[in-house]
Amino acid sequence: MSKYDNDPDFLDLLAAWHENKTLSPSRKKELLERLEQDEALRLELAREIEMAGLTRAAQAGEPRWLELEEKLGTGKEISPDFESEVMKKLQTKTPESGRKSILGFPNLVWLGIAAALVFAFLNLSNKEPVDKGVAKLIHKEPLDEAVAKLIRLEGIAKPMEKERILQKGEEFAIEQGLVEMAFRETGVHLIGTGPLNMTLLGNDRIFLNEGEIKLVVPPQGIGFVVDTLERKFVDLGTSFVVQATNEGSKVLVLEGEIAVGGRNDKPSQLMGKGSTADFDRNGSVNLRSRGPSGVPELSLPSMVTSERSLTGKIYGIKEGSLPSTTDKEKIKKRAIVRNFIPLVRSGFKNQDRFKNFVQGRPLRFTGIAGTYDNFPLRTSLSPYSVENGWLAWYSGKVKAPKTGRYRFWGYADNNLLVAIDRKPVFEGSRYDSHFQNELKVPRKNHPFLPCLNARAGFASGKWFEVGDEPVRIDLLFGETSMTMTSGLLLIEYQEDSYEKTYWGQPKWPLFLTEFPQEKQLAELDELRIHMEEKIKGSFSVSQDSVWQVASDS
Numbered sequence: 001m002s003k004y005d006n007d008p009d010f011l012d013l014l015a016a017w018h019e020n021k022t023l024s025p026s027r028k029k030e031l032l033e034r035l036e037q038d039e040a041l042r043l044e045l046a047r048e049i050e051m052a053g054l055t056r057a058a059q060a061g062e063p064r065w066l067e068l069e070e071k072l073g074t075g076k077e078i079s080p081d082f083e084s085e086v087m088k089k090l091q092t093k094t095p096e097s098g099r100k101s102i103l104g105f106p107n108l109v110w111l112g113i114a115a116a117l118v119f120a121f122l123n124l125s126n127k128e129p130v131d132k133g134v135a136k137l138i139h140k141e142p143l144d145e146a147v148a149k150l151i152r153l154e155g156i157a158k159p160m161e162k163e164r165i166l167q168k169g170e171e172f173a174i175e176q177g178l179v180e181m182a183f184r185e186t187g188v189h190l191i192g193t194g195p196l197n198m199t200l201l202g203n204d205r206i207f208l209n210e211g212e213i214k215l216v217v218p219p220q221g222i223g224f225v226v227d228t229l230e231r232k233f234v235d236l237g238t239s240f241v242v243q244a245t246n247e248g249s250k251v252l253v254l255e256g257e258i259a260v261g262g263r264n265d266k267p268s269q270l271m272g273k274g275s276t277a278d279f280d281r282n283g284s285v286n287l288r289s290r291g292p293s294g295v296p297e298l299s300l301p302s303m304v305t306s307e308r309s310l311t312g313k314i315y316g317i318k319e320g321s322l323p324s325t326t327d328k329e330k331i332k333k334r335a336i337v338r339n340f341i342p343l344v345r346s347g348f349k350n351q352d353r354f355k356n357f358v359q360g361r362p363l364r365f366t367g368i369a370g371t372y373d374n375f376p377l378r379t380s381l382s383p384y385s386v387e388n389g390w391l392a393w394y395s396g397k398v399k400a401p402k403t404g405r406y407r408f409w410g411y412a413d414n415n416l417l418v419a420i421d422r423k424p425v426f427e428g429s430r431y432d433s434h435f436q437n438e439l440k441v442p443r444k445n446h447p448f449l450p451c452l453n454a455r456a457g458f459a460s461g462k463w464f465e466v467g468d469e470p471v472r473i474d475l476l477f478g479e480t481s482m483t484m485t486s487g488l489l490l491i492e493y494q495e496d497s498y499e500k501t502y503w504g505q506p507k508w509p510l511f512l513t514e515f516p517q518e519k520q521l522a523e524l525d526e527l528r529i530h531m532e533e534k535i536k537g538s539f540s541v542s543q544d545s546v547w548q549v550a551s552d553s
Contacts, residue, residue, distance in 0.1 A: 004044050009034050013045055147203045148190075152180040166200055173197040178502070186221035188235075190214070191502050201227075212243040214254075214503050230279040234259040236270075239448075241503055241536070248280035252536055254448040254503060273447050276536070295452065295486060295531060297371040298523045300378045301516070303364045310365035310473070310513040310549050312394030314376065315357045316384025322356075335480045336389045337415045338434045345439075347422035348395070348474050358384050365394045366520065367510050368410070368477055368489040369539065370527050375485065391415065391478035397470040397550035398513055405494040408461045409508050411454040412487035414480040417441070418461070421472050426461030428489070430454075433480065449505045450536035452486050458505075458537075463494065470550035490539050491547075499540070507538050509545035516541065 004010040012023065013031055023031070035042055145168040154177040166172060166181065176194040183190070185203040192198070196211030205225040217224050217235045224235040226242050228249040233242055238256025243249060251260065253275045260269050260277075271277065305311050317336050325331060339353040360381035376382070376390045384390065400406065408418050408426035416428040417435050427441035435441070445456035479485040490508035492498075498506035516524060524541055531537045 004041065007041075010041060010045065146184060147200050148181045148183045150179070150181050152178070154178045168200060168202050171197070171199045183221070183224075186224055187218045188221040188224050189216040193502065208242055208244045208249075210244055210246075212241065214241045215239065217256075228279075232261040234261065238273075239504075248278060250276070250278050252276040252450060252503070276450065295370050295527060295535070297373055298369070298520070298527060300375075301364070301366045301520050303361060303379070305362065305364045307551060308514055308549050310394050310396045310398065310475075312363040312365060312392055312475070314360040314363055314379050314381050314390060314392045314478075315354070316360075316376065316381050316386075316390045317388040318356055318358050319383040319385050322385065322388070331387055331481060334388050335434065336391050337476075337478065337480055338438075340391060340393075340476060341434060341438055344417065344419070344424060344435075344476075348419065363392060363394065365475070365513055366516070367512050367524075368412070368416070368487045369510055369524060370486065370488075372479075372485040372487065373483050376483065386483065387481050389414070389479040389481045391476055394473075394475040394477075396473060397552065398473050398547040399468075399470045399550055400466040400547055401545055402493060402495075403467050405463045405465050407463045407492050407494075408489060408511065409458050409492060410487065410489040411451040411457075411459055412477055412489075413453060413485060415476065415478050416487055416489065417476045418489070419474040420464050420466070422474065425464045426459075428459040428461075428487075430480075431456065435476075452488060452535070452537065460492075473547075488537070488539065491545060493545070501532060501536075501538050503536060505536075505538055507540040509540045509542040512541070512546050513549050515543050515546050 009031060012027065013035075035045075146165045147168050148166040150164055150166060153174070172179075174192075174194040174196050178194070179190075179192045179196065181190050182188070183203055188204075190206075190213055192211055192213040194211065196213070197209040198211065198213070199207045199209070201207055204221070204223055205227065207227040209229075213226070215224065215226070215235065216239045217237060219237060222235060222237045226233045226235075228242065228244045230249045231251075233240070233251055236257045236259060238258055239254040240256075240258055241252040241254065243251075251258070251271065253271050253273055255273055257270055257272045260271055315336060317334070317339075322334055336357070339356075342350045342353060358381065360376065360379040363379060375392075376384065376386075381390055408428070410416060410426075410428040412428055412430070414430045415433050415435050416426075417424055417439070418426040424439060424441045427435050427439060427443050429435045436443075442462045444460050445458075446460065447455070447457040449458040451458040475489075477487055477489075489511045491511040492506070492508045498508055500506050510524070521541065528538055528540075531539075
């Protein structure tokens with residue numbers, strides 16, 4: 001409870017902001033004088049107005065990336081120097097006539113704008129402004145005000161001991177390991193990994209100088225703020241991950257929404273569930289879900305097959321077999337994946353459209369994980385029509401490691417489909433894939449579980465049951481057009497429990513029919529670490545989860 005909850009000046013200012021109270025000229029004069037003289041009141045008013053604006057924006061059903069100025073009702077564009085101009089008006093002693101003109105805006109709306117856009121960005125951040133919109137933290141000595149309780153600490157901590165209460169203004173750092181803490185009044189739960197350096201600015205605000213943290217914010221904690229040098233992130237009832245390095249900051253929204261505020265005159269914007277973005281020191285923003293997969297291409301394991309191998313072929317459309325065109329819609333309709341639709345619908349029997357295909361050398365299935373830009377070249381699919389894409393088709397009989405219910409998880413840019421006993425059970429293709437749009441295989445997207453460059457996160461298929469007998473598997477994976485391809489295919493057993501990442505994703509095992517050799521195993525481990533550290537998303541490799549190829553396959 002705020003000390004201003006029963007303050008008549010504070011209540012009148014809020015009422016004026018919400019446009020539900022008319023104030024006399026003398027009362028307006030009193031409020032202006034109080035605002036000029038009482039820094040703490042300005043701070044509290046700014047907090048209240050900022051959260052009111054953010055909450056309305058979040059509940060309005062508007063697009064996620066939304067300028068908050070529209071919600072503040074300014075009715076016009078704010079000048080680049082708007083904040084400093086309002087600050088001058090508040091801090092300069094003006095004649096009576098000047099004050100009347102300042103208060104001439106209808107219903108004191110200017111007070112709300114001034115408080116929200118000036119004090120929220122300058123006073124609330126506890127920083128001194130520096131060039132290029134970057135701010136630095138003014139270190140404060142810890143105050144005698146408890147804000148958070150340390151729950152768990154694994155690693156080297158400085159300058160504090162385990163099992164203690166953290167104070168307002170206290171700097172917290174660990175060189176390695178993991179820390180878990182809970183904020184006392186707001187109930188916000190924080191998990192961080194080292195190296196980590198942050199300052200607890202209060203019950204509802206921290207400054208993250210270095211490291212990566214995940215926050216889970218309950219309803220009473222809405223409005224919790226994470227400051228970095230590039231941005232401030234205001235929670236609107238969510239779970240999110242923030243990372244700060246000397247190159248910039250990153251954010252991933254796992255649930256709900258957050259408001260992202262700039263460090264200068266830039267407006268705040270909303271990010272929703274599944275959104276992820278990078279902010280560098282120069283102010284540029286990169287939405288990584290729109291780019292390449294962000295993972296390396298592994299070396300190609302030996303394609304020499306044995307009786308334990310799930311085999312396949314890679315297909316492309318013959319170069320020159322179709323008239324040349326630059327029409328994107330025609331190219332899309334000619335994509336090789338579209339020629340596989342009749343095959344899938346026929347239970348993998350109808351190969352009438354294969355007459356225009358060329359093949360590479362025979363394939364041995366070694367899992368789907370990483371980038372596959374050079375896969376056609378490595379498997380001798382040449383020459384073929386690159387603009388019409390390529391597709392690999394693996395088929396055979398496999399035996400599950402245990403009887404019971406399974407489901408697939410994963411994603412591919414562009415095409416990924418798995419069928420058991422000739423019936424599709426998983427489709428994890430990109431949103432514009434012919435597999436997704438024409439076959440309508442049951443699928444659930446999980447945007448709060450990042451997977452490569454998928455906007456919709458991991459996809460999961462329906463549960464299917466297998467017994468002691470081998471089942472037929474058909475697996476299709478490939479590119480719609482050109483060569484930028486990536487994918488990940490994992491398998492979940494319903495009765496198993498899996499280790500989770502700190503952002504909550506179970507590390508389901510990679511779907512394999514042979515356990516990797518030492519070199520491939522090392523590369524897969526490097527890929528997993530790269531994903532966890534750079535783009536989120538993870539997996540495991542387990543010998544107990546390998547599906548054995550049947551001898552009569």
